[in-house]
Amino acid sequence: MTEKHASGLSVYIKDIVYGANDGIITTFAIVSASIGGGFSSTVIIVLGIANLLADGFSMAASNFLGSRSENDLFRKEQQRELDEVERMPEKEKQEIREVFQHHNFNNEDAEKLVDLVSRNKEFWIDFMMRYELGMNVPEEGSEWKSALLTFGSFVIAGSLPLLPFALFQLGDAAFIYSIIATATALFAIGAARYFVTQVNWLISGLEMLVVGGVAASVSYGVGSLISALFGV
Numbered sequence: 001m002t003e004k005h006a007s008g009l010s011v012y013i014k015d016i017v018y019g020a021n022d023g024i025i026t027t028f029a030i031v032s033a034s035i036g037g038g039f040s041s042t043v044i045i046v047l048g049i050a051n052l053l054a055d056g057f058s059m060a061a062s063n064f065l066g067s068r069s070e071n072d073l074f075r076k077e078q079q080r081e082l083d084e085v086e087r088m089p090e091k092e093k094q095e096i097r098e099v100f101q102h103h104n105f106n107n108e109d110a111e112k113l114v115d116l117v118s119r120n121k122e123f124w125i126d127f128m129m130r131y132e133l134g135m136n137v138p139e140e141g142s143e144w145k146s147a148l149l150t151f152g153s154f155v156i157a158g159s160l161p162l163l164p165f166a167l168f169q170l171g172d173a174a175f176i177y178s179i180i181a182t183a184t185a186l187f188a189i190g191a192a193r194y195f196v197t198q199v200n201w202l203i204s205g206l207e208m209l210v211v212g213g214v215a216a217s218v219s220y221g222v223g224s225l226i227s228a229l230f231g232v
Contacts, residue, residue, distance in 0.1 A: 041174060
């Protein structure tokens with residue numbers, strides 16, 4: 001029986017969920033604030049699209065730079081471990097020994113494992129990166145994948161609150177349909193985490209729905225307050 005582990009897009013679930021969640025919430029925040037401020041549908045659409053492209057790109061760029069920095073740090077630490085293994089092998093063996101002892105291996109078993117690990121320099125360095133520094137080998141090109149998935153999920157999910165204003169002549173009812181589309185999308189994205197995390201889909205969906213609902217309510221309140229204060 002083959003065991004299933006995280007692979008493919010599931011490895012980037014954080015980027016996808018983060019991008020989609022932020023896209024929906026920030027776009028709906030603009031919609032809510034605009035409705036609260038009494039803006040027209042045309043203004044809402046223009047502001048929403050501008051947010052999708054500008055904020056989506058900003059998030060993707062930040063994600064890329066953050067991932068690039070993490071990967072550069074990994075390579076730097078990997079080279080440092082290689083140098084230490086070559087220059088101070090006994091010191092590094094002691095660090096292996098301490099890792100196994102920390103995981104409750106007795107001294108005899110720890111010595112056997114130290115001997116096995118230190119026979120393969122590549123595995124030795126990988127072992128130290130994972131268990132001493134807590135750093136995993138980054139996937140080649142992962143910075144670009146993270147950035148593109150963040151941008152794509154941000155734009156696609158963030159478009160949903162705008163659809164009732166852009167595609168249908170719904171008048172004052174457009175905001176109601178926008179609320180429904182936003183709530184449905186938030187719940188669906190949260191629930192979809194089940195396929196990766198195996199966490200209860202109902203709880204995951206409601207969790208994201210509540211967080212997004214609070215953000216939207218605050219935005220609508222701010223828009224209404226500003227409108228009342230300045231007579232917009």
